[in-house]
Amino acid sequence: MKAVHFGAGNIGRGFIGLLLSQAGYEVTFVDVNETFVTQLQKRGEYPVTLASEGQETVIVKNVTALSSVTHAEEVAAAIAGADLVTTAVGVSILKHIAGVLAEGIGRRLAGSTAPLHVIACENAIGGSAQLKELVYAKLDSEVRAKADISVAFPNAAVDRIVPLQQHEDILKVMVEPFYEWVVDASQMLPGYRPVEGVHYVDNLEPYIERKLFTVNTGHCSAAYLGYLRGYGTIQQAMADEGLTALVREVLEETGTVLVQKHGFDAEQHSKYIDKILERFRNPALTDEVTRVGRSPIRKLSPNDRLVSPALQAFDRGLGYTALSRSMAAALLFNVSDDPEAVELQAAVAELGAAVAVAKYTGLAADHAVHRSVMAEYDKLK
Ligand SMILES: NC(=O)c1ccc[n+]([C@@H]2O[C@H](COP(=O)([O-])OP(=O)(O)OC[C@H]3O[C@@H](n4cnc5c(N)ncnc54)[C@H](O)[C@@H]3O)[C@@H](O)[C@H]2O)c1
Numbered sequence: 001m002k003a004v005h006f007g008a009g010n011i012g013r014g015f016i017g018l019l020l021s022q023a024g025y026e027v028t029f030v031d032v033n034e035t036f037v038t039q040l041q042k043r044g045e046y047p048v049t050l051a052s053e054g055q056e057t058v059i060v061k062n063v064t065a066l067s068s069v070t071h072a073e074e075v076a077a078a079i080a081g082a083d084l085v086t087t088a089v090g091v092s093i094l095k096h097i098a099g100v101l102a103e104g105i106g107r108r109l110a111g112s113t114a115p116l117h118v119i120a121c122e123n124a125i126g127g128s129a130q131l132k133e134l135v136y137a138k139l140d141s142e143v144r145a146k147a148d149i150s151v152a153f154p155n156a157a158v159d160r161i162v163p164l165q166q167h168e169d170i171l172k173v174m175v176e177p178f179y180e181w182v183v184d185a186s187q188m189l190p191g192y193r194p195v196e197g198v199h200y201v202d203n204l205e206p207y208i209e210r211k212l213f214t215v216n217t218g219h220c221s222a223a224y225l226g227y228l229r230g231y232g233t234i235q236q237a238m239a240d241e242g243l244t245a246l247v248r249e250v251l252e253e254t255g256t257v258l259v260q261k262h263g264f265d266a267e268q269h270s271k272y273i274d275k276i277l278e279r280f281r282n283p284a285l286t287d288e289v290t291r292v293g294r295s296p297i298r299k300l301s302p303n304d305r306l307v308s309p310a311l312q313a314f315d316r317g318l319g320y321t322a323l324s325r326s327m328a329a330a331l332l333f334n335v336s337d338d339p340e341a342v343e344l345q346a347a348v349a350e351l352g353a354a355v356a357v358a359k360y361t362g363l364a365a366d367h368a369v370h371r372s373v374m375a376e377y378d379k380l381k
């Protein structure tokens with residue numbers, strides 16, 4: 001079985017490539033980073049170390065790589081012959097891989113009706129659906145009709161904390177032991193062969209919302225509030241009890257929405273929150289607040305981890321003050337090598353915070369959540 005995986009970065013090597021290789025796939029990574037590509041081609045394997053007491057290392061074998069810049073032909077050919085395509089490049093990069101993916105799908109459908117699943121493993125609601133739209137926009141109607149039959153884009157939720165890596169071996173990845181990969185079974189092609197280690201569910205929404213609005217909402221809250229208090233890592237921020245209490249408040253707000261909306265057991269959900277906070281604290285990881293808070297404009301966007309749960313709380317008459325505080329803190333995330341942080345800072349300086357909030361969150365200036373964000377911003381500033 002053959003898989004093509006876009007993005008040989010942290011989660012790509014530390015989770016998706018590892019799991020697919022262990023499930024028996026020959027994995028071809030596709031990346032723009034020439035060093036990763038050359039090293040993966042040359043060695044055909046790389047180590048993944050678990051950030052736990054024993055620090056067990058697994059060697060991921062049966063892998064190679066292609067450059068999406070210099071090997072576009074080979075990438076399209078690999079897609080034409082693959083059983084599975086996955087991505088972990090960042091949701092805003094999906095538009096850049098849609099062209100070669102469309103080319104590969106077109107070639108494949110010219111001579112084969114073998115099933116192909118394309119799964120975006122990004123932190124976003126409906127990541128694969130977004131990718132499908134981008135790819136379909138590049139296919140003609142005849143190819144689209146064929147793709148409707150034998151190519152599927154099931155949405156997914158992936159969870160494993162993989163920080164930025166700093167090892168002598170450039171391919172080595174240190175990952176937390178926990179992992180979860182959930183795929184929407186209702187969007188798979190009939191008779192699909194499950195990938196070992198992937199959890200297939202009939203309705204993905206409760207899973208993706210629970211993950212994004214707990215792990216990622218809590219994570220970015222710790223990052224933005226931690227940044228304001230001068231902490232460099234999530235582990236340092238989470239050692240501050242006052243800060244952890246603020247993060248917990250946020251997760252209590254999202255938890256109330258999730259329990260009401262999806263019918264999760266309140267006690268179980270509370271344990272889920274405890275477990276997530278424990279994962280953030282993992283002393284064997286060093287996870288920088290600048291990684292976890294990266295791309296604040298994406299994180300402040302209407303369907304992402306802050307605005308969406310706040311609006312859902314508002315609609316249900318529930319609290320959203322702690323979520324508003326995290327959004328306000330995002331406005332103060334002044335990291336000069338993060339292009340979105342730079343853009344956000346410039347927008348706040350030029351337009352004022354109220355207009356910038358409306359612009360990036362989609363919240364009208366007279367919306368109660370917008371007013372709440374501004375009230376928290378005035379306090380934090
Ligand atoms: N790191 C985590 O803990 C984690 C966990 C779950 C989900 N995610 C999600 O996975 C995605 C990747 O995150 P990451 O932390 O691995 O980031 P990363 O920056 O480590 O990896 C992204 C990789 O994509 C590559 N890339 C960029 N443009 C490309 C292109 N046009 N074609 C091919 N490759 C390209 C980059 O060179 C890089 O190697 C994001 O959507 C993130 O939200 C990350």
Ligand SMILES: O=P(O)(O)OC[C@@H](O)[C@@H](O)[C@H](O)[C@H](O)CO
Pocket residue numbers: 123158159160161162215216219220291292293294295
């Ligand atoms: O990848 P982002 O920028 O959407 O979010 C940063 C982190 O919260 C994220 O990468 C987590 O580590 C991951 O989602 C854990 O499963």
